[in-house]
Amino acid sequence: MRRGHGKGLTVLTADEVTVDADTPEIPVGIDGESVTMPTPVRCTIQPRALRVAVPRERPGVPTPKPSLDWPLLWQLASFRARAGSEPLPAQPGQEHSRAR
Numbered sequence: 001m002r003r004g005h006g007k008g009l010t011v012l013t014a015d016e017v018t019v020d021a022d023t024p025e026i027p028v029g030i031d032g033e034s035v036t037m038p039t040p041v042r043c044t045i046q047p048r049a050l051r052v053a054v055p056r057e058r059p060g061v062p063t064p065k066p067s068l069d070w071p072l073l074w075q076l077a078s079f080r081a082r083a084g085s086e087p088l089p090a091q092p093g094q095e096h097s098r099a100r
Contacts, residue, residue: 016044 019026020040028037 016042018042 018040019042023039025036025038026041028035028041
């Protein structure tokens with residue numbers, strides 16, 4: 001709203017707000033719906049008050065990355081096979097050459 005430069009607009013921060021009026025009830029918007037509430041209307045902020053449970057297999061959730069095989073990664077990073085270990089299997093499309 002004009003980045004705080006507008007006249008008549010005051011921005012405040014609070015954990016609780018009480019709205020009072022000269023009438024016994026006032027219209028209030030709650031989650032996009034209009035309801036009538038008795039005055040005074042007290043609004044509070046409660047951290048972690050809303051919990052939402054969603055299905056694990058819902059649309060739009062990226063597939064989890066596979067877990068790392070740390071011993072294999074260490075072996076690949078060392079550029080040599082460990083003593084007593086078998087050589088790594090050839091990957092499709094790769095050929096291993098041996099010195100003769």
